[in-house]
Amino acid sequence: MSDLVFYTNPMSRGRIVRWMLEEVGTPYETVVIDYGRMADADYRAVNPMAKVPTLRHGETTVTECAAICCYLAEAFPDAGLSPAPGTAERGAFLRWMFFGAGPVEAAVTNTSFGWAARTPQEEGRLGYGSTARVLDTLEALVAAGPYLMGERFSAADVYLGSQIAWGLQFGTMEARPGFQDYVARIMSRPAARAASAKDDALMPAKA
Structure with a gap:
């Protein structure tokens, strides 16, 4: 056992x-x-x-x-798979892990159900603002790669990378070239x- x-x-x-x-x-x-x-x-x-x-x-x-x-x-x-506590890299790691657990999860789920803010005031009440803003932030993040922590693969790539991969697979996330390239890169790992x-x-x- x-x-x-x-x-x-x-x-x-x-x-x-x-x-x-x-x-x-x-x-x-x-x-x-x-x-x-x-x-x-x-x-x-x-x-x-x-x-x-x-x-x-x-x-x-x-x-x-x-x-x-x-x-x-x-x-x-x-x-x-995780930077040392108390370092700048650890701060970035936690930032993007919880960005995935909060804004990304909520934005993609709401969009898949056809739910969206109707006014700028409603966007302000949402933790993620708008799906477009979330995707733009993600696109800039993966473009800085090759991984979310730069040259280092981490648990953030497992978690947030899986969300991007699922979004592309099920059509709940725009198939932007940067997303496609990033997913192909991480999904080729032996694990x-x-x-x-x-x-x-x-x-x-x-x-």
Whole structure:
């Protein structure tokens, strides 16, 4: 039994955490939770939100993709996926991780449902302002590459990069050339390919 237990479903944001686990390179146990079982009492005792992914590391339980990615980067520093605390690089790392968890997640989700601010005053009440502003900020960020932290690949690329990749795949994000080039670059990593293969193998068989 591994000290790391990963609760997921291959058709979920758990794919982000799977990639992070593969980058860390530490053995872990996978527990697949069917969507029909997520509200069961035994799983709600693990994650009361009845959602995946969830990570258990010994006696520690972590939920939310960004938090899990940050936790793994700090718990396994030899993987080199997070800058040292108290540095300028660490500040940038946290900035973009939480930009992904806040403005990007909200803007892309709202846009996919057809929700948008109608006036500048309404934009001012939204944490992300407008989807166009979010995408412009992202485009400038990836253009400075090759990675979000410059020359260094980090957990921010796993988390925020996955959001960009999903946005392109499902058409919820404009297919700007900079996004496409960046996604092609990060998804060619061996850990990204290994994670995708493992999740694809868990997908339900097509009738």
